[in-house]
Amino acid sequence: MTDEYYTESGIPVKLLYAPEDIAGYDYEKEIGFPGKPPFVRGVYPNMYRGRLFTVRQLAGFGAPEDCNERIKFLLRHGATGVNIVFDLPTVRGYDSDSPEAEGNVGACGVAIDSLEDMERLFQDVPIDQVSASVVTHLPSTTVVLMAMYMVMAENRGISFDKLSGTNQNDFIMETTVGSGPEILPPQASFRLQCDAIEFATKNLPRWNPVSYNGYNLREAGTNAVQEVAVAIANAIATAEELIRRGLPVDSFARRMSFFWDLCNDFFEEIAKCRASRKVFHEVMKERFHAQDERSCHMRFHVQTAGITLTAVEPFNNVARSAIQGLAAIFGGAQSLHIDSYDEAYSAPTEQAALISLRTQQILQVETNVVNTVDPLAGSYFVEYLTMEMARRIRDYVAEIEKRGGLVACVESGWLHREISNYAYQQQKAIESGERKIVGVNYLKADHAHSGEIEVFRYPDTEERQKAKLRALRERRDGKRLAEAMISLRTGCKTNENIMPHVMEAVRANATLGEIEKVFREEFGLWQFPLA
Amino acid sequence: MSWTELLPALRAGDPLALSRLISRVENQGSEKVQIMKTVFAWTGKAYIVGLTGPPGAGKSTITNGLVELLAEKGLKVGVVCVDPSSPFSGGAFLGDRIRMTSLDAKPGVFIRSLASRGSLGGLSAAAKDVVQLLDAAGKDVVLIETVGMGQVGDEIKKLADTTVLVTVPGLGDGIQTFKAGIMEIADIFIVNKAEREGADETVRDLEMMLSEVEPKKWRPRVLKTCALRKEGLEELWESLQEHRRLLEQSGQWMAQRRNRANTILLENSKEHVLEKFQRELEKDELLLGMRRRVDEGSLDPYTAALFISEYFLANRT
Amino acid sequence: MSRKIKVLMAKLGLDIHWRGAVAVSRMLRDAGMEVVYLGNQFPEEIINAAIQEDADVVGLSTLGGNHAVLGPKVVRLLREKGMGDVLVLMGGVIPRDDMPALKKAGIAEVFGPETQIQEIVDFIHANLKKASAAS
Structure with a gap:
């Protein structure tokens, strides 16, 4: 047995922490009060007493008309916002009738092919009153789905300043985290990401056009430091680009939000959340000279770590998720999604979804942990770890910049290699038993009792979507469509914002897949260098 | 399927036959030389x-x-x-x-x-x-x-x-x-x-x-x-x-093809000799003896190597 | 030079989770195999590549729920093209209820999320069917 201990990201851990471990840090300067720079203790002075973290659970399945029923059900039961997830073909920009979509239509999310589908999805839903979190991972599909949402508002006579919602819109998701048969080059995806943010900054005052997705990067295979550093590097790249386009930093910085993955290393995860606020504040204040304090607020959503869940003895996952959820509260998350215990291997069953909801409610009202702000502040260990995490995050951001910035790091395959190496090391550590997982390689379950895996299938969704597409293609005005598509192509070739072109294509009833096809043809296809 | 059966399919453009022949050649199977000398004319x-x-x-x-x-x-x-x-x-x-x-x-x-x-x-x-x-x-x-x-x-x-x-x-x-x-x-x-x-x-x-x-x-x-x-x-x-x-x-086009044939000639000769040498060497009493002496420290490996190669070449002629 | 086991590794269809497939590929490389990584592909392209690479093993990775349709299709097409002796393995998140149908369709084995990669290596060594691979 070795007597060296490390956090998951590799920070050495001592047996005991004492005042001298944080002796060098000035409280007001380095930590500060909640709601005060550098926001280590939270972006709001009263935190959860002011507003509890939002309980967010995902919704999205089948055809838009099926999902519409669910949205209305949620709203009738007191929800103020809806979180829409899309099926894989929609996420990756294929119509339901394309060969690539076979077998995936309406599974794990709702299928959206056209403006009409978007209108069906939100039929009888007051979009000027509810906040729609539209979980569009990729910039290339964000610009299309966002355009559909806006054109829908236009058609209903709702002005853009009434619309509120969130996109993910992260080019790292498009080019690094997920693989696919057809991927846009990083530069193009990054441009579309910035186009959406720029457009929202100018036209949609209540919209959050980006949520830098550390979560999926972490799940793909990085440690806590890399998770935060890459997201912040993306925020830096975005800010530089938008400033180059002539926007003042205070016009867009407060729209940036973040999305963290909380894994099992309890104190490191808490330190990560606290440190991420500190580094973001530094970047916005010192580097971009933000004047508005809100520009320096890092707000983030937390989801508990899917990657820590096991298919063996799935009920153990309830314990894992609860502890991760507790860490999110100590970290000062703005909103929280607790994974269902079966989320690692299936769409949540009703029972599993209920337990995850109940876990959040237990944390909120039974444990009293939300009653005081940042209760771990002042712990020698937590403060030390926070400073150390901040230092390592800064170093990693510097490393990315040294390599030419985040877009260049993606283009060269460096970031993919970082992920691949980490995942490979982790797998080796698990196989060797160095990294222990209860029930899997540590005190292995006697009768490897795996949970029953249920997969929801909607056999007729694909057919319904195909029929609607056929009808739409026959009905729409061919001339208007052709003109809109030519203008879209031209827009791709120039440096102007793509959004107005996409909106025009959407008005002309171009489908999601047709618009994406233009992107693929104009920007070219790319595959990341792996080996 | 034997390599001789794959050849007509190769000429007919069958990708699987081509692929299987490549594997046999890549894996240095016993048929490698047979295959290569047959296809050389094509x-x-x-x-x-x-x-x-x-x-x-x-x-x-x-x-x-x-x-x-x-x-x-x-x-x-x-x-x-x-x-x-x-x-x-x-x-x-x-x-x-x-x-x-x-x-x-x-x-x-x-x-x-x-x-x-x-x-x-x-x-x-x-x-x-x-x-x-x-x-x-x-x-x-x-x-x-x-x-x-x-x-x-x-x-x-x-x-x-x-x-x-x-x-x-x-x-x-x-x-x-x-x-x-x-x-x-x-x-x-x-x-x-x-x-x-x-x-x-x-x-x-x-x-x-x-x-x-x-x-x-x-x-x-x-x-x-x-x-x-x-x-x-x-x-x-x-x-x-x-x-x-x-x-x-x-005329470079043809010259390049002659050069390539020459390279093949040279490299394959080298390979064949080496292969043979190695095979014999591995079971050679002399080598075992030399190895023992190097292990004991009574002979340096350089001298031993010279000795073996000279012995081998002498026995070829 | 001895015979190497050639593995063709593909992500099935639109499934985005590449990390596992790459980690497995790298560990099969560590076990001395030659792994051609294909990225995301549909059955027809996987077959073409399997022919051209003369693969001994085809590994299909999916967490996207498309296994039931696309997995058996790969086996069927391989058989049609005279490559019925290729060992077809699946890995990823696959419901237990679907496994009998996959096995019946000719998928040699299905490896879940907690598989130790050594198990895959051992399985390949024990089950290689192609005559040429045995030599």
Whole structure:
């Protein structure tokens, strides 16, 4: 047995922490009060007493008309916002009738092919009153789905300043985290990401056009430091680009939000959340000279770590998720999604979804942990770890910049290699038993009792979507469509914002897949260098 | 199925027969020489192009675009992608094909990934045999793609009719290192990702360095491409054909084929001798005795090696 | 030079989770195999590549729920093209209820998320069917 201990990201851990471990840090300067720079203790002075973290659970399945029923059900039961997830073909920009979509239509999310589908999805839903979190991972599909949402508002006579919602819109998701048969080059995806943010900054005052997705990067295979550093590097790249386009930093910085993955290393995860606020504040204040304090607020959503869940003895996952959820509260998350215990291997069953909801409610009202702000502040260990995490995050951001910035790091395959190496090391550590997982390689379950895996299938969704597409293609005005598509192509070739072109294509009833096809043809296809 | 049964199918253009023959040759099976000597008569027609350059320059993407273009022109194309084997396990992770997936369905196109399998230069020992097989299978053009470092340049040059070196803007010192030998071997230089800043500068740098190289009949071309958008590939093909015409007119085309046959002759002789030597050596009493003495420290390994080789050669004659 | 086992590794269809497939590929490389990584592909392209690479093993990775349709299709097409002796393995998140149907369709084995990669290596060594691979 070795007597060296490390956090998951590799920070050495001592047996005991004492005042001298944080002796060098000035409280007001380095930590500060909640709601005060550098926001280590939270972006709001009263935190959860002011507003509890939002309980967010995902919704999205089948055809838009099926999902519409669910949205209305949620709203009738007191929800103020809806979180829409899309099926894989929609996420990756294929119509339901394309060969690539076979077998995936309406599974794990709702299928959206056209403006009409978007209108069906939100039929009888007051979009000027509810906040729609539209979980569009990729910039290339964000610009299309966002355009559909806006054109829908236009058609209903709702002005853009009434619309509120969130996109993910992260080019790292498009080019690094997920693989696919057809991927846009990083530069193009990054441009579309910035186009959406720029457009929202100018036209949609209540919209959050980006949520830098550390979560999926972490799940793909990085440690806590890399998770935060890459997201912040993306925020830096975005800010530089938008400033180059002539926007003042205070016009867009407060729209940036973040999305963290909380894994099992309890104190490191808490330190990560606290440190991420500190580094973001530094970047916005010192580097971009933000004047508005809100520009320096890092707000983030937390989801508990899917990657820590096991298919063996799935009920153990309830314990894992609860502890991760507790860490999110100590970290000062703005909103929280607790994974269902079966989320690692299936769409949540009703029972599993209920337990995850109940876990959040237990944390909120039974444990009293939300009653005081940042209760771990002042712990020698937590403060030390926070400073150390901040230092390592800064170093990693510097490393990315040294390599030419985040877009260049993606283009060269460096970031993919970082992920691949980490995942490979982790797998080796698990196989060797160095990294222990209860029930899997540590005190292995006697009768490897795996949970029953249920997969929801909607056999007729694909057919319904195909029929609607056929009808739409026959009905729409061919001339208007052709003109809109030519203008879209031209827009791709120039440096102007793509959004107005996409909106025009959407008005002309171009489908999601047709618009994406233009992107693929104009920007070219790319595959990341792996080996 | 025996190799003799696979040959007619190879000539008829059956990809599975070609593929299985390649495996047998790549794995140095007992039929290797039999196969190669039979197909030799069918070789010599394919135009062989070597594509090399630093990692990340876009070789695979260029290959993909070029092959697509050639396939559209109705040409039959073979592609050999070489990646290094792991020196530790002997296994390999071959990842070039991921960028060539649009070619999978193109008729007449055949792509094979090869691991270098311990070859020092980085080019697979089997690469030249695989090229011969693709040639024998009736491919009009065979492309060999490999990371160009160290000795690979020379190996490619020996194998290919035309050698293409791919680079990208902003490699900076990268171009400087080309000076060391590689400027001489490339017939065509490509500055890929030409939409990027510094592309024209890179082209200028290359032109400048080329002007310092001793002038030959063929003045190497410097081309710009943006392979992702499939720009500049038609021009690349024109330059390749131009070079090919020059080779044919100057007699180089035939000379290259004679050289290749000579290389095969020399290398295979070496291989056969080595193989035989090794086989005998392993069971040789003399070697065991020498080993014992080296182990004991009563003899140094250099003297022992000299002794063994001289003994072996003496017994051959 | 001895015979190497050649593995073709593909992500099935639109499934985005590449990390597992790459980690497995790298560990098979460490076990001395030659792994061609294909990225995301549909059955027709996987077959073409399997032919051209003369693969001994085809590994299909999916966490996207498309296994039931696409997995058996790969086996069927391989058989049609005279490559019925290729060992077809699946890995990823696959419901237990679907496994009998996959096995019946000719998928040799299905490896879940908690598989130790050594198990895959051992399985390949024990089950290689191609005559040429045995030599």
